Amino acid sequence: MLSSNIKGVTNGFPLVIEVQKFVEKQVDFNSDFLKNMFPKIEWKALVTAARTMGYAELPEEVDSSMLESEDFLQKFHHALLELHLEEGALICPETGRRFVVAKGIPNMLLHEDEV
């Protein structure tokens, strides 16, 4: 959901993920939450992000009927909540500017000339 915040960038989403280290966490499964989140998610961005972290199980094309499938929900859950970038960078798709991610925390602070 984070978007490039550099002044003048019109198309700062999605940020490209550069992975140096990622972890897989265990998060409690909550199907109501997933169903709620589904319409708010930029699906293609999620698929790409998950792929960058080695998870290619998400279908490219989706529709809301798939939310009835337990199998789909589990994959969605895994990609959305359990894949976590520890070290790497988020890259502005327009300017190529790298926002470093260290210890799981992305640094989105801008330099003076970018504000």
Place this chain on the structure above:
Amino acid sequence: MKLKQLESHLGCLEQFSNPKKELEQYPTGAHIASRMLFSAENSFGDVSGKVVADFGCGCGTLGLAASLLDAQYVIGIDIDSESLELASLNAEDLEIDMELVHCDLSNLVWKGQIIDTVVMNPPFGTRKKGADMIFLHTGLKVASQAVYSLHKTSTREHVKRTALRDFNAISAEVLCELRFDVPQLYKFHKKKEVDVAVDLWRFVPQKNQERV
């Protein structure tokens, strides 16, 4: 979880050891934090199962309180890396997973309506003028359901007017007035402790398709 339990968990958190006065870093006490999140959940259902963002999270108190009250996903945002480290340690202590972002809220760009509720104890604007309103403005742009915030009671009319007129909030309600004990943290503090009257606000943002 009961209020007392929540308060006691929050009371064990690590606070700022070297607070930065330009950022107006004051810990949100367990007393206020617990009541804030407790009301948000019990009176309005704005926490459990929701995506909650803590703006200016500092050591993470409000975000962690949200998590303890079963928020599904919590994101803490702060401009200061030391605070984020502290928040990270506190989260670890409570065995809570909290997403953290190092960012300046005045230029936060967020795509989509993922955040349900924003909670915050913003700087009051005594160091950087207008800081409190920048936080509120961003909160109202990002949250889809509600914004909870603390502002000095003396600014009540100004906050209400600005939120409704300039930030397009649908509603702006003072839930209660609290006393925020500001301990003698900085050299410019003359007294050992001072009570500042603050309002706990709940704002409802305008629903838009594409915001920010």
